[in-house]
Amino acid sequence: MAAPCAVDMKLLMFRRFCRFLPERGSTLGTPFLWKSCPGPGRQPVRRAYQQLWASNTVRGRVSVDQGSSRKLEISTGKLARFADGCALVQLGETSVMVTAVSKTKPTASQFMPLVVDYRQKAAAAGRIPTTYLRREMGYTDNEILTSRIIDRSIRPLFPSGYFYDTQIVCNLIAVDGINDPDVLAINGASAALALSDVPWNGPIGAVRVGLVDGEVVINPTRKEMALSTLNMVLAGGPHSQVVMMDAAAENVLQQDFCHAIKMGIKHTQQIILAIQQLAKEHGNPKRTPQKIFVPPAEIVEYARQFASEKVRGVFSDFTYDKVSRDDAINKIRLETEELLRDKFSEAEPFEIMEAFNVVSKDVFRNIVMNEYVRCDGRDLRSLRNINCEVDMYKPLHGSALFQRGQTQVLCTVAFDSIESSIKTDLITTLISGVKEKNFMLHYEFPPYATNEIGKIVGQNRRELGHGALAEKALKPVVPKEFPFTIRVTAEVLESNGSSSMASVCAGSMALMDAGVPISAPVAGVAVGLITKKNPEKPAEIEDYRLLTDILGIEDYNGDMDFKMAGTSKGITALQVNETIVPLFIK
Missing domain, CATH: 3.30.230.70 (GHMP Kinase, N-terminal domain)
Incomplete structure (x- = not known):
């Protein structure tokens, strides 16, 4: 007799397993909880799904009125739940999903290692890429420029000394050809960071401002942008703060520009309130970083006593040019760092270097603030x-x-x-x-x-x-x-x-x-x-x-x-x- 094939063996095992299943129509047959019937050798069986993953419904959703029967919707809780924060932003039929992830261990880099990746996929428009392999190969110019705009909008609001690898990924889900997704991506990054446990001093709100026939238009459609003399992306913070601006215009007057900025900031406040509400109801408590890379006050004060007058002498000597000034400052830096290493032998290299940077920066700024003169001898307006x-x-x-x-x-x-x-x-x-x-x-x-x-x-x-x-x-x-x-x-x-x-x-x-x-x-x-x-x-x-x-x-x-x-x-x-x-x- 021939040995049974693999298919026959799987079928036999499946039939034996089915004998222990509850009968059809039994209340024990629910997909989330099975209880065993009494009897010898029967063990309780239970699916221990967490409530978060047991449901595909959206946990939270807020909307902001954009006029002309349009609403900007921000939702969370359904997609990409392994990320520290995720938000889906939709305007019309254009949707962008944004995730935020930050490592819990600091990086070796002595700066904020933030990476923003904005990707435009042809599938979002129902198209197939025209490349040889029929797939997205690399970043387009528009993707890189949009990534830079998002980076410039969120980077200033991270805590000083937060040197933890952080990545923002913006995935274009659908595009309708009417509403531009780049502004949605900025708002999505703001919402994802606000919902996450990543330390961040947000949220922010972003709008596109157009100027059609002298009238300010907020988040104009593609048709309206074709008639607009202004294309400005504006990111604002709470209490009418300006975070980032990027604009192209056709000889727009200064007063019209200022009016457009004020109108744009006004509308960003509505988006900020919506994100704050969403974060309050569905956000996570902010984590406490293992370490914030800020030099100790004791080391900074010691560096100030030794180097401040020497640095002031360099910045007050107008005969220096760029190269000679940098060489003079670097010479003082090396002397100061050597002294600090001898005095504070247990200090980390970053603390030694940054202590001098703090002193040099303070001296430079104080000369400008108090003496109204710059390091090359010019006044403030020349x-x-x-x-x-x-x-x-x-x-x-x-x-x-x-x-x-x-x-x-x-x-x-x-x-x-x-x-x-x-x-x-x-x-x-x-x-x-x-x-x-x-x-x-x-x-x-x-x-x-x-x-x-x-x-x-x-x-x-x-x-x-x-x-x-x-x-x-x-x-x-x-x-x-x-x-x-x-x-x-x-x-x-x-x-x-x-x-x-x-x-x-x-x-x-x-x-x-x-x-x-x-x-x-x-x-x-x-x-x-x-x-x-x-x-x-x-x-x-x-x-x-x-x-x-x-x-x-x-x-x-x-x-x-x-x-x-x-x-x-x-x-x-x-x-x-x-x-x-x-x-x-x-």
Whole structure:
């Protein structure tokens, strides 16, 4: 007799198992709890599912009215429940799922290791990718730029010294071609972090602000955006705080811009209240980190006594340039760190290094706050010396060199047929309606621009972001019906602050040198901020100083980097990055 096959054996075992099951219709046959019938050899059988996983219903949901019978809905509790926090945000038929996960053990990195991944999948639009393998291969430019916007919106609100690997993943579930998912992803990241146990001083709310026929439109549809002269993504914190701004405009006046910001902040407060309600009802208690990487006050005070006057002497000597100033500060740093290591032998290397950083930063800021003078001798509103050259290389269609202080950018212009225009990806085409673009600006930042060594392998996220900002600034002045594809290449040759805005200036000159009939010249400048907090209420700003045309060290030691570009008629691009508690709008 032949041995039974595997199928027969499985069938036989299944029949024997079925003899012990309750009869059909018995109350013992529920899927969540089986009780054994009395009898010898029978053991109780029970499925120990937790209540959270036993139900597929949504645990919590809040909605915010967006006008025109539209509602922004934020829900949690149904998807991705192993993540520290998860939120599903929906507007119209566009849905984005965002998860937040942070490790409980600190990383070896001496900075906040935050990673934001925003992914646009063709399946969300009911499409199949056009790649050879018919799947998403790498990040598109739009995915990287959206990831940067989310990062800039949430990073300032993590506790100082929180060096734990943290990842935000934004998964585009569905897109309707009417509502843009990037703003939903920012709100989803805010909700996911607020619901999680990850330490974070949120939530925030985000909206897109448009300007159609002089009227402000909040979260405009694709049709409304086609008529809008403003495309601004705005993230706000509680109590009407400004966290992040990123805008492209068509010569919008300053007063109209300010009105749009105030209206946008007003609507972010409704989203913040909804997220706070959701977190209160369904959120987790915040964890206490194993360690916050902040130098002890004793070490900082010892470093201050030894190094503060020496550092002040360097920052008050206006003969230093970028390289010589950095060398002088590094010499004092090495002396201070050696002294601290001898005095505090048990201190960690980070505490020694950061103690000097705290002292150096405080001295730098106090000189600006109290003496109204900067480390290069300028007052708070003065620009650095500017030199310009055009038509530098005859074989090129256009070229220009822009020098502002120790920031130098070379821009070139190349023309090609309209068939050389960039074809956008499926999702970007569906969202914006733009299938191709015939104007592009590529920004390059080689390591020699800051006297460093490194590999030059394609564009990194920073280069892509700076290039996109400069492209936004120049695009409104380029004729829409220009019969050629235009590529502007901006290469940073020297960098000491605001190289993206120098690229705008050089790009504008290169376009004119190439004979492009732009409607007006464009210029850009970066503005910095140094604040003094209220000792009794650290969350409040007691005093501040605005710095025009900032240096690299002013960007590093300051609280804000405000980049703005425009023509004599109005603003064409704007970007705000903050490193402190969000600013209150006035």
